[in-house]
Amino acid sequence: MIDTKGRSLELFYIDGHPDGMITAELFNWTGHVFVTPRTRLTEALKREEAGYAGVYLLLGEKEGEDFAYIGEAEDLGVRLKQHAAASDKDWWETAVLVSASANRLNKAHVKYLEARLIAMAREIGHTPLHNGNSPKLPGLTEADIAKMEAFLASLMVVLPAIRVDMFIQRSRPAGSSRPVPAFEAAEADQAATESVRFVLNKPRIDLTAKAIFQGGEFIVEAGSQARSEWYGEGGQSASYQPLHDELVRSGILQMVGTHRVFTKDYAFRSPSAAAAVVFGHSVSGPAAWKLESNPDISFRDWQARQLDAVTEKDASE
Known part of the structure; x- marks a missing residue:
């Protein structure tokens, strides 16, 4: 079950701007x-x-790709000094330090958190790691494991807010994003389960992709096709090329015949990101994706109707 309770997050810009030090x-x-x-x-x-x-x-970049290292320390400052002086870590530009108030985490706690974060990052596969071997989980009591898992769950809320997206799982098992049956939806939150299906076609090269707009996510379904390579040129047209390359590298896009095929459902941030990866070049996603039940209606048209309906409802109230 997805926890839909609101959370209150406080960001403090120590330097007065978002690119400086932040708590x-x-x-x-x-x-x-x-x-x-x-x-x-x-x-x-x-x-x-x-x-x-x-x-x-x-966090930083190496050879044009996002790159990261995850570590633990009993004194974070001492360890960061060592990394700043290390010749093999010239690539990093930002450090994110995670601790607890009153210095409540002990050595076993931080080793557990390190091992879990490395395992999560490698499973998701968004960002290559500088780490070598994956550390084993230390022996903790059942109560301490529960505490650390709860700590991690809260940390996963904070990290995206400070633009650390490497732990966001956007790929899903094939079929996991299918619309919820009516008898199940009746017991769930309606807004989270309503879904609308869209299709993207390129008849000239016999390419078809299908997607579900559900719970605010634009999810391209497993089995959808995509261009074999990125065909866009540089500049703005290449803005989604790193995403395309990441999906190829992670195995979510695999070659089948003359096209690549999505091996898993994948949640994109926007219809344009999804359309760009499918077509191999930047494109207006809201215009390109068509309602599966009525190809004359684009995502843009469909969304405009939803917004009009909300306006009309507010006016009647």
């Missing part, structure tokens, strides 16, 4: 997240939380 905390959570650019490391390590035990993420 992030959830209401009623003992965790504390601190983000610092590498260029502000001297100031960052003077802060109290930099001396706490915790886990950390080093």
